[in-house]
Amino acid sequence: MEPFTIYEQQMQRKLTRWGIRLQKEPNLLERASKSIQNRINQVIPDKIHTTITATVKGIVQTTLFGITYMPKTDPLRGVSMADRDAKAEELLSLYKKIAAAEGAGTGAGGILLGLADFPILIGIKLKFLFELAHVYGYSTHDYRERLFILYVFQLAFSSAKKKPELLHTIKNWPAISQTFPPAADVMKQVNWLQLQQEYRDTIDFRKMLQLIPGIGAVVGAWANFGLLEELGVAGMNCYRMRNLQDKAAELADK
Template sequence: MIYEQQLQEDLFQWKKKLLRKSSMFERVSKKTQTKINDRIPEKVHTVITESIKKMVQATLAGSNLTTSEKKLEGKTLEDKEKLVKQTIAAFQKTAAVEGAGTGAGGIFGSVADFPLLLGIKMKCLFEIASLYGFDPKQYEERVFLLYVFQLAYSSDEHRRTTFEIIENWETKKKDLKEMDWKVFQQEYRDHIDLVKLLQIMPGIGAVVGGVANYHLVRHLGETAMNCYRIRTLK
């Protein structure tokens, strides 16, 4: 019970940090990227959106098949979270190795990094869901994972909207429509573009790729933990 009380306080602090206004640098970056997106022809957006949609759906299907069954009977929430933290740490190391390898390949390696990192992130989310006792084989749980993903990688306004859905999942999930894949891909790309930009530079690409991937997976893992804490503690 003491552990759950501490989690409530941790959740309060996380929510406060999550919903705070972005820094000036982040807001300027978002405005710049929005202007760039506005200049890209709609046909190009359609192609990118469809590509990422298929990539995510394929990754979800693959993760669904490979996620290991977890024996959670008799485990407390504290026990589960110890396993979750170990899982996130393992995926961080995997992502760092992958990022360093593709970063060393310059721009061509960075192109390969995108789907590989996406796969690592989705697999990580599936494992976390399983450890909290939720079945990612169920359709609504896979949809929930996509909203967790969006929450981790989105701008102020979209982050608040997404958090409201997650915080009130049991009531909101009934009214959800088809995922807006264009928004999904733009928010994700805008969030990671600046972080990953230096990865294409010769000489430092490997270091930047490894460090960036390590922190991107950590951020996703922490976001997922708090989202599942909200559902579990309710």
């Protein structure tokens, strides 16, 4: 196998900088924002928390056990990282447009459709991540790959305090993934309430604006477009990291 290309070396440096940013302590604004969000959570009725948690849990169960998001194409093999990145950028561009159109439609429909956007948007994001996995050569037929997608999802939308722990898991995925029990038992290890709160808190402000009459359509498109962009950056970097780790392991074996 050929040594790392110039492009791959550039990506290694980019990933190092990205990892450092993720592990920084929350700044004053982030801490203040989190404090406000915690207060909001305390006044939201438990019934709403339960409903949202059940929604997230149902979608995640579909991710792990269903075929709803499974790509019809096989994972790409024998493709350079530069080519994978180019295909990933095309994929992200498409899904940002899909998410923006969906956000504009539900945002224009008022509060009820705005709330309906919550599960729809998660589905769009997960479908994107499934296809992204195949772009970088990983088959989502393996439940561990589907579980990896959930960690990427959490990394993109978790608090600054939580990101270092998630990044550690992703960096050490080859070893950690071998310790997982059967898929059915993995479900018991997920903190559903924490997952939905982290996700909701990250998108809270943007998505609440979507419910405001008169500006909902514009805000809905803007919010969903931005959220897919954030997910795209996290997803591409996580899969780049794995590609480079896989290559390093293969080079070490020779």
